[in-house]
Amino acid sequence: MSNQFNRRNFISSAATATLAAIAIPDIVSAAVSNSSAKKLTLNDNDTILFQGDSITDAGRNKTNTTPNSAPMLGTGYAFLAAGNLLMHQATKNLKIYNRGISGNKVYQLAERWDADCLQIKPNVLSIMIGVNDFWHTLGGGYTGTIETYRTDYRKLLDRTKQALPDVKLIIGEPFAVNGIKAVTDQWYPKFNEYRQAAREIADSYNAVFIPYQSVFDEAQKTAPGSYWTADGVHPTLAGANLMAEAWLKMIK
């Protein structure tokens, strides 16, 4: 895995560099450095919970509830980030869960929040939600608005902080890659409001924010959007690795 540019070089020379030669760690660093870059420390015996929609779900076996197990974690960024943490922080006795469910919008997280979050009592809660809150308004019959998203998301976090005052929050930016299958100009500029809302909510709840949109935007300097996401919304294996890399950058 050659790393042909250090980060400083990358930032100063990206405009003129041969695109193919830019190393992915630098791409992720560049994308992430545009965000607040707040980082999070894990403690011994922490329980980490991934929550969200199909991107988090990633085909997990929903009858398996064993922490740290492959079937329960699916095959997406949550699985990849979890495995990396379990390897690198082997002394910490971490317990990692995935409870993402395909198709979910914020109100559907709320419906199952007692069982699928509060009872698990996570010390670290990573949420990525919002693509469906917008997408399903495009002929999917869903009538929620950006205000619904914002209000529901804040209510969900208020409820979480009340039950788990010390929980550390990680909020992932909803992202889409325009021009790839499901994602067209019809998404814009409306979809960007959901991205912005997630960022603002992360700020006001003192959450670590993961700018996935920037990560996918930057990654297209090395390979086309279709390499990173199959349909504009769901990451390929390469894209899931990119997300995990960004997620892990937020952990000290």
Place this chain on the structure above:
Amino acid sequence: MSNQFNRRNFISSAATATLAAIAIPDIVSAAVSNSSAKKLTLNDNDTILFQGDSITDAGRNKTNTTPNSAPMLGTGYAFLAAGNLLMHQATKNLKIYNRGISGNKVYQLAERWDADCLQIKPNVLSIMIGVNDFWHTLGGGYTGTIETYRTDYRKLLDRTKQALPDVKLIIGEPFAVNGIKAVTDQWYPKFNEYRQAAREIADSYNAVFIPYQSVFDEAQKTAPGSYWTADGVHPTLAGANLMAEAWLKMIK
């Protein structure tokens, strides 16, 4: 992911360091540096094939034959190494396959080698086989010996080199963690002969050798064997990440 020791410091101070503070990248580097440390370069449009037993198989969907797809790759080290390569070497148009099958010994690879290797025409062939060649002699009714393993393995590689003269080979060391469930003193010293045979075969076929046994031995400086392998033979998610980390270290 703190990296509290650089590799040179690690090597000189490992004996006195607090074990828990040793970072995994250094552990893998230390383990791998004991091997021949030959490395392999990937070219554009390379096809990479992972072959082996259940450790490689890792629950892959055997009806899915799409290169680079999560279901086809399973959830083991092959999936993890593949995803990392696809992310870091995004410009190379790699095609990555997994054809490991649970329970296989060398002769069973040979039985399906035309369809599951030669027809795929890999430029890079990564094989990890040998645990069952020994294990199944312990009450499993299998009567093959170390000589069977050695002879069958060489025949398989001769056949491979004849059909694919330019193929680059990666050979993974069979490993076991003594004291964890399936693996007892009954395995030793006999099992070590299989490890040694794999290493010698790698040498004589100019293959990159991955010393998985050293990797798992070193990893026990941070967490007990049961953290890295569930039954002494099959890696946990943390262990699979360790294997992928070691595999990736052999790629330039």
